[in-house]
Amino acid sequence: MERDKHFILGVFDDEDILLNAVREVRATGIRIHEVFSPYPVHGLDEELGYRRSRLPIAAFLFGLLGTTLALTMQFYMMKFDWPMIIGGKDHAAFPDFIPVTFELTVLLAAFGMVGVFMISSNLKPWGQPRIFDLRSTDDKHIMAIDVATNASVDMEKIKDALKSSGATEVNSKSFD
Amino acid sequence: MQVTSPVRDPLVTGGKTYKDVTNDIARQVEGKPTVGWLLGLAVSLGALLIGSLALVATLWEGIGMWGLNKTVGWAWDITNFVWWVGIGHAGTLISAVLLLFRQKWRTSINRAAEAMTIFAVICAALFPLIHMGRPWIGAIWALPLPNTYGSLWVNFNSPLLWDVFAISTYFSVSLVFWYIGLIPDFATIRDRATGLRKTIYGALSFGWDGAASTWMRYESVSLILAGLATPLVLSVHTIVSFDFATSVIPGWHTTIFPPYFVAGAIFSGFAMVLTLMIVTRKVFKLEDYITIGHIELMNIVIIITGSIVGIAYITEFFIAWYSGVAAEQYAFVNRMFGPYWWAYWSMMTCNVISPQLFWFKKIRTSIVATFILSLVVNIGMWFERFVIIVTSLHRDYLPSSWVMFYPTITDVGVYLFTFGFFFTAFLLFAKFFPVINMAEVKSVLKSSSEKKLN
Numbered sequence: 001m002e003r004d005k006h007f008i009l010g011v012f013d014d015e016d017i018l019l020n021a022v023r024e025v026r027a028t029g030i031r032i033h034e035v036f037s038p039y040p041v042h043g044l045d046e047e048l049g050y051r052r053s054r055l056p057i058a059a060f061l062f063g064l065l066g067t068t069l070a071l072t073m074q075f076y077m078m079k080f081d082w083p084m085i086i087g088g089k090d091h092a093a094f095p096d097f098i099p100v101t102f103e104l105t106v107l108l109a110a111f112g113m114v115g116v117f118m119i120s121s122n123l124k125p126w127g128q129p130r131i132f133d134l135r136s137t138d139d140k141h142i143m144a145i146d147v148a149t150n151a152s153v154d155m156e157k158i159k160d161a162l163k164s165s166g167a168t169e170v171n172s173k174s175f176d
Numbered sequence: 177m178q179v180t181s182p183v184r185d186p187l188v189t190g191g192k193t194y195k196d197v198t199n200d201i202a203r204q205v206e207g208k209p210t211v212g213w214l215l216g217l218a219v220s221l222g223a224l225l226i227g228s229l230a231l232v233a234t235l236w237e238g239i240g241m242w243g244l245n246k247t248v249g250w251a252w253d254i255t256n257f258v259w260w261v262g263i264g265h266a267g268t269l270i271s272a273v274l275l276l277f278r279q280k281w282r283t284s285i286n287r288a289a290e291a292m293t294i295f296a297v298i299c300a301a302l303f304p305l306i307h308m309g310r311p312w313i314g315a316i317w318a319l320p321l322p323n324t325y326g327s328l329w330v331n332f333n334s335p336l337l338w339d340v341f342a343i344s345t346y347f348s349v350s351l352v353f354w355y356i357g358l359i360p361d362f363a364t365i366r367d368r369a370t371g372l373r374k375t376i377y378g379a380l381s382f383g384w385d386g387a388a389s390t391w392m393r394y395e396s397v398s399l400i401l402a403g404l405a406t407p408l409v410l411s412v413h414t415i416v417s418f419d420f421a422t423s424v425i426p427g428w429h430t431t432i433f434p435p436y437f438v439a440g441a442i443f444s445g446f447a448m449v450l451t452l453m454i455v456t457r458k459v460f461k462l463e464d465y466i467t468i469g470h471i472e473l474m475n476i477v478i479i480i481t482g483s484i485v486g487i488a489y490i491t492e493f494f495i496a497w498y499s500g501v502a503a504e505q506y507a508f509v510n511r512m513f514g515p516y517w518w519a520y521w522s523m524m525t526c527n528v529i530s531p532q533l534f535w536f537k538k539i540r541t542s543i544v545a546t547f548i549l550s551l552v553v554n555i556g557m558w559f560e561r562f563v564i565i566v567t568s569l570h571r572d573y574l575p576s577s578w579v580m581f582y583p584t585i586t587d588v589g590v591y592l593f594t595f596g597f598f599f600t601a602f603l604l605f606a607k608f609f610p611v612i613n614m615a616e617v618k619s620v621l622k623s624s625s626e627k628k629l630n
Contacts (some may be wrong), residue, residue, distance in 0.1 A: 035388040038194065038364065039618040045392040053396040059404075077320060077329040086333045099338040099415055103345040106404050110349045114356065117397045118382070121390045123359065127383020136386050137364040139194035139618075 003148040006174045007033060008158050009132055010143040010167035015041045018141045021165035022047040025143070028161050030153055033146040036136035055113055055120075062112025063105045070104035071097065132173055143167070187281050187620050190464035194618050201610045201617075202365055204460050206373075209607060212459055217603050224596030230589020234306055241586040248569045248581040253303045254419075255561040256591050259444070260300035260598075261343070261416055262437075262557060265409055266445025267293025268350050271357075272405035275398065281473060283616040284465040288456060289449045290354040291609070295601040296448070297347045299594035304339070306590070335418035342415040346408055353401045356394070359384050361610040413441040420564065427507035427568030432495070436488035440557060443481035443527070446474050447553035454547045456606060465612050468541050475540035478553065482531030485560075489528065507568055515580060516567045519559050526556020 010025075012018040018041065025032060026049070035044060045052075078084075079092040089096065118124065136142040145158055159170045192200070209217075233241050244251055267290040274282040308314040316323060318340045320330050330337050362381035366374055384390070417433035450471065457466040496508040511520045530552045534540040539549075571578045605611070 036386045037388065037391060038198075038386060039360075039615040040391040040395050041388070041619075044388050048388055050389055050392060053393050055393055055396045056400055059400045063404075073320065074332045078332055082326055082329060086331060089333060093333055096333040099335075099411070099418075100332060100341045102407075102411060103338075103341040106349060106408050107345045110352060110401060110404050113397060113400060114352050117356075117393050121393055123382040123384065123390075125379045125382055128378075129363075129383045129385035131367065131385065134367045137360070137367045137384075138198045 004033075004146060004175075006147040007132065007172065008145045008147060008155070008162070009169075009171045009173055010145070010162035010165075011133065011135070011169040011171065012141040012143065012166065013139075013168050014166075015044075015141065017166040018143070019043055019047055021143065021162070021167065024165040025145075025161050028153075028157075030145060030158055030161060031149050033144040033149070036132055036142040036144065038137050038139060038141075041141070055117060058116040059109045059113035063109030065112070066105040066108030067101055069108070070101040074100060130175060133171070144173075186622075187467075187469075188284070188465055188617060189467055192464060192621065194621065197614055197618050197621065198364055198368075200462070200465070201361075201612050201614050202368060204606070205365055205608060205610060206368070210459070213603060213607060217600065220596050220599035220603060222596070223592050224600055227589050227591075227593025227596050230586045231306070231593050233586050234590060235311075239307060239309055241584060243582050243584045243587055245579055245581070247572055247577050247579045248566060250569065251566050251581050252562075252583050252587040252591065253307050255558065255565050256594065257300050257303035258416055258437075258561045258565075259554075259558050260296045260303075260594065262413065262441035262444045262561075263448045263554070264293045264296035264300060264346075264350075264445065265413060265438075265441035266449045267291070267296075268346075268353070268405050268409040269442055269445065270449070271353065272402040272409065275402040276406060280620045281470055283620050284462075284612050285449065285453060285470060285474075286616070287354075287357065287609075287613045288453060288606070288611055289445075290350060290357070291605045292448060292452060292602060293350050293445075294347065294354060295598050295605075297343065297350070298601075299598050301343055301347070302594060302597075303590075304336075335415060335422050338415045339419060342412045346412045349401070349405055349408060353398075353405060356397060356401070357613055357616070358609060360386065360394070360615040361613065364614055365610065410438055413438045425568050426501070426503040427511070427564065429504075430492060430495070432488055432491055436485065436492075439481045439484035439488065440527075440560060443478060443485055443531075444554055444557035446477050446481070447550040447557070450474055450478075450546055450550040451554070452602065454543055454550070456611060460606070460611060462612065465617065468543075471543065471546055472537075472540050475534045475546060478531050478549075479534045479540075482527060482553070486528035489524070503573075506571075510571055511563060511567045514567065514571065516563065516570070519563050519567070523556050523559040523563050526552045527560060530556070 010021065012021060015037075018035070018037075022032065022035065022044065026047070032048060035041075035048065037044070074097040075092055078097075083091040085091070086093075132144050133140065133142045143162065145162075147155065147158075150158060162170045188197075190196075230241075239253075242251070242253065244253075267286070270282050270289045271286040274286075305311045305314060308317065315321070318330065318337070320332075321327075358380070359382050362377050363384035363386065366377040366381050369377055414434040414437070417437035420428035421430055421433040423429060453466050454471070457463055493508055496504045499505075510516075530549055533545070533549065539545045566581050570581055
């Protein structure tokens with residue numbers, strides 16, 4: 001059977017039941033493809049064993065880039081390219097450069113991080129998401145289990161594991 | 177098993193389920209516009225159109241159409257600019273600072289407050305832009321772009337240039353913050369819709385699917401954006417106050433300006449949020465989401481910031497006297513008892529005395545009183561900027577050049593234009609965008625009061 005095509009879906013009503021269910025299902029050795037929720041569920045990423053997001057590092061690096069660019073630009077323009085005496089200050093009046101440096105740091109950190117977020121989460125205006133269950137943006141949590149990755153486990157056993165851990169419905173879904 | 181915590185009241189009343197949240201909020205987007213909304217839009221568009229005549233007059237004839245003269249070179253334009261920027265501070269404060277402080281009540285008001293921020297900043301940016309006289313070449317003057325004069329660069333020692341960077345950064349970061357929050361809610365509307373609406377909201381939702389890995393990154397992005405936006409929001413009004421504080425005009429040359437302006441900005445921003453939310457919750461029947469509890473908490477912020485502003489006014493006077501500088505002392509006596517005494521005392525009454533009424537629980541939990549006081553606060557904050565700007569300028573160093581400032585019909589019209597724009601944009605937002613952050617409200621729906629175990 002091909003991977004990433006056929007799924008068994010567990011439908012959960014409540015976030016606390018979902019968190020327990022994720023723990024129980026993973027304990028039986030079943031590998032979960034992904035969980036889809038209408039809102040962020042705290043602790044779900046840890047239960048699923050996801051590695052912490054590295055977006056803070058991206059933000060820091062972009063911020064550092066912003067600081068460097070802003071300082072380089074201001075020192076180049078004010079000190080080297082066309083030095084002028086303004087208000088009797090030094091050409092390289094560093095304290096005066098702080099506001100613009102701060103703003104460009106924030107600007108680049110924010111835009112850089114959001115850009116990385118968009119790319120890593122595959123978010124784009126022409127994006128066509130694979131919808132497992134329309135209710136996953138409304139009021140249900142959907143746990144998707146890929147049949148092919150769990151080929152060693154019996155299908156009925158997966159369904160039983162979902163039901164016994166609190167799923168209100170167990171459905172199957174196939175994509176072309 | 178149901179565990180109920182006795183400590184905290186639920187943030188959303190009416191025993192709403194997740195499905196109810198989706199239905200209540202998405203209904204506004206999916207339904208036909210109401211008569212009240214259409215009337216509101218007609219009035220705002222009317223103001224926008226009438227005001228645009230004044231805008232065209234300014235662009236066509238030049239800023240000589242305003243009431244400025246050689247003594248008072250800054251008046252309504254910069255007053256309106258600072259007023260609108262100040263209003264634009266509440267949105268990011270609510271969504272960023274309150275997120276860092278884990279104030280979960282922010283979830284039902286942050287969306288609308290951020291929208292208000294974005295529209296207010298656009299209104300604010302209009303004034304310095306048209307004050308350039310020829311805004312179509314203004315970008316070359318205001319940004320460090322290579323030019324044929326050398327290149328002769330912009331002056332990085334000038335607070336006016338810092339403002340260009342601060343306002344544009346604030347605007348774009350707020351816009352991104354706001355939009356990231358909107359994406360999951362657009363996906364909710366997309367999944368309920370068919371046909372053209374599905375296509376439009378599908379594109380707006382950027383292909384969001386609500387996967388746990390995406391939510392994890394989303395949470396991380398929100399937290400860091402909040403961390404970045406918090407110093408940003410403080411820096412913006414600080415830099416706006418530098419426009420005055422770094423000058424050598426008596427009445428402006430004051431080190432207290434940055435914190436005093438930031439407190440004033442939050443003060444007026446919260447008042448505008450209250451004005452808008454009290455109307456919105458009524459029109460869209462959102463009383464269960466924006467509760468009296470929310471209004472009371474915002475009123476408490478108004479008491480605090482209003483009192484800070486009051487203390488700042490008094491400190492300014494003390495320092496003017498204590499400095500022993502005759503020009504400084506005269507500037508402040510002139511504010512209080514000079515020809516603009518009425519503006520000064522309006523400011524004092526509206527900003528210092530009226531918010532103290534919120535110490536009474538009856539008043540701060542009353543919708544009518546809150547609505548009236550929120551308008552009073554914004555009138556007072558407009559007068560504050562007018563007092564600082566015009567009364568410090570109109571009697572300068574040479575008594576022969578002492579004048580009064582009289583606004584022209586064009587001054588009034590341009591101000592009206594910004595009102596028209598602000599309310600038109602807000603009404604369009606309230607109709608076509610989910611006015612409350614559904615995903616975040618769902619996430620606080622029960623965690624604060626109960627926990628369900630299997």
